[in-house]
Amino acid sequence: MKLLLVGAGLSGAVIGRHLAEAGHQITILEARDHVAGNCHTARDADTGVMVHVYGPHIFHTDDAQVWDYVNGFARFVPFKNRVKTTARGQVFSLPINLHTINQFYGQTLRPDAARAFIEAQADTSITDPQTFEEQALRFVGPDLYEAFFKGYTIKQWGLHPSALPAAILKRLPVRFNYDDNYFAHRFQGMPEHGYTAMVTAILDHPGITVHLNTRFTRDQADAYDHVFYAGPLDGWFDYELGRLGYRTLDFEPFRYEGDYQGCAVMNYGEEDVPYTRITEHKHFSPWEEHAGSILYREYSRACGADDIPYYPIRQVREKALLRDYVALAEQTQGVTFVGRLGTYRYLDMDVTIREALDTADAFLRDGSAPAFVHAPL
Ligand code: UDP
Numbered sequence: 001m002k003l004l005l006v007g008a009g010l011s012g013a014v015i016g017r018h019l020a021e022a023g024h025q026i027t028i029l030e031a032r033d034h035v036a037g038n039c040h041t042a043r044d045a046d047t048g049v050m051v052h053v054y055g056p057h058i059f060h061t062d063d064a065q066v067w068d069y070v071n072g073f074a075r076f077v078p079f080k081n082r083v084k085t086t087a088r089g090q091v092f093s094l095p096i097n098l099h100t101i102n103q104f105y106g107q108t109l110r111p112d113a114a115r116a117f118i119e120a121q122a123d124t125s126i127t128d129p130q131t132f133e134e135q136a137l138r139f140v141g142p143d144l145y146e147a148f149f150k151g152y153t154i155k156q157w158g159l160h161p162s163a164l165p166a167a168i169l170k171r172l173p174v175r176f177n178y179d180d181n182y183f184a185h186r187f188q189g190m191p192e193h194g195y196t197a198m199v200t201a202i203l204d205h206p207g208i209t210v211h212l213n214t215r216f217t218r219d220q221a222d223a224y225d226h227v228f229y230a231g232p233l234d235g236w237f238d239y240e241l242g243r244l245g246y247r248t249l250d251f252e253p254f255r256y257e258g259d260y261q262g263c264a265v266m267n268y269g270e271e272d273v274p275y276t277r278i279t280e281h282k283h284f285s286p287w288e289e290h291a292g293s294i295l296y297r298e299y300s301r302a303c304g305a306d307d308i309p310y311y312p313i314r315q316v317r318e319k320a321l322l323r324d325y326v327a328l329a330e331q332t333q334g335v336t337f338v339g340r341l342g343t344y345r346y347l348d349m350d351v352t353i354r355e356a357l358d359t360a361d362a363f364l365r366d367g368s369a370p371a372f373v374h375a376p377l
Pocket of ligand 1 (some may be wrong): 085094103148149150152153167169171172267268269
């Protein structure tokens with residue numbers, strides 16, 4: 001069959017490869033001038049450092065099949081993300097771990113004592129935390145919440161943590177040991193030559209044609225047997241019901257001779273520091289040597305019509321609108337909505353790949369695919 005994929009990010013590349021290998025003829029349209037979507041990497045001409053152009057992306061997964069898949073297209077170098085945060089004039093370790101707790105409270109607690117100590121700070125009257133704030137107050141108590149999460153989250157989401165779902169904070173563990181690995185997954189690494197090289201390798205198949213700098217319009221769908229659309233769900237419908245809200249990011253690059261901050265990601269927990277974090281890209285490739293350094297100060301704001309969407313907001317208003325778009329999508333034939341933008345969800349890279357493989361498998365099994373293989377709601 002002749003199949004059209006909109007978007008050459010992880011979803012488009014993985015679905016395209018899988019279907020091309022099954023003998024289908026794949027055309028991919030990508031609006032930007034590069035593949036790999038928001039995990040795009042490129043070398044900085046001045047320093048030679050591999051830059052995560054749209055912000056930090058660390059590959060981590062518990063899914064052995066997904067890990068094998070990505071290792072089939074890139075050599076991964078073991079990498080652990082050890083994030084720090086600056087707050088109250090000190091540098092602390094994240095995610096909150098025994099070192100963070102002992103430093104913050106000036107203690108020398110061992111694991112069991114720390115657990116009891118934090119439990120005594122926690123608001124145990126919250127039995128079923130719904131909001132980000134309730135989740136924080138229940139599991140770390142007010143002091144750590146105020147220092148590390150409240151200001152950062154207000155900057156990141158433009159909303160008070162009492163208006164955000166608990167799920168956002170559930171991304172971060174609280175540990176009563178000295179494990180400072182940001183992620184708890186079994187497999188973690190960085191592609192040796194960057195994500196764009198990996199995605200380029202996935203797309204390197206005679207059955208796949210990629211057109212960069214090519215904005216999709218809906219009439220183009222008519223020439224194909226089926227479309228997999230990884231663009232914004234509301235964009236498919238020309239935003240006829242209104243726009244689904246996103247946060248976008250602005251990066252303010254700066255350079256430094258030497259090592260500026262000693263780690264890849266330094267968060268800033270306080271609200272009066274206008275940026276959320278500073279990324280020093282060369283620390284994502286510790287096996288490379290670079291005298292110069294390039295860093296990004298990262299600012300978050302509401303996403304306008306011409307901005308690049310990053311984080312779906314998924315608040316009450318957006319969810320109501322999402323329901324209406326899902327209803328429209330379900331009446332639409334011949335298109336499957338995929339990925340972070342197509343299903344309006346906060347997806348990590350490994351989940352995106354898992355879902356892309358499942359989507360392609362479903363299509364191969366059934367000879368067609370519904371509007372959603374993975375439900376947005
Ligand atoms: N967060 C926070 N303080 C931090 C780091 C994270 O309050 O120092 C909150 C914030 O609301 C963020 C969420 O935890 O959106 C998830 O953090 P994660 O590091 O997973 O975000 P990402 O790297 O995907 O932007």
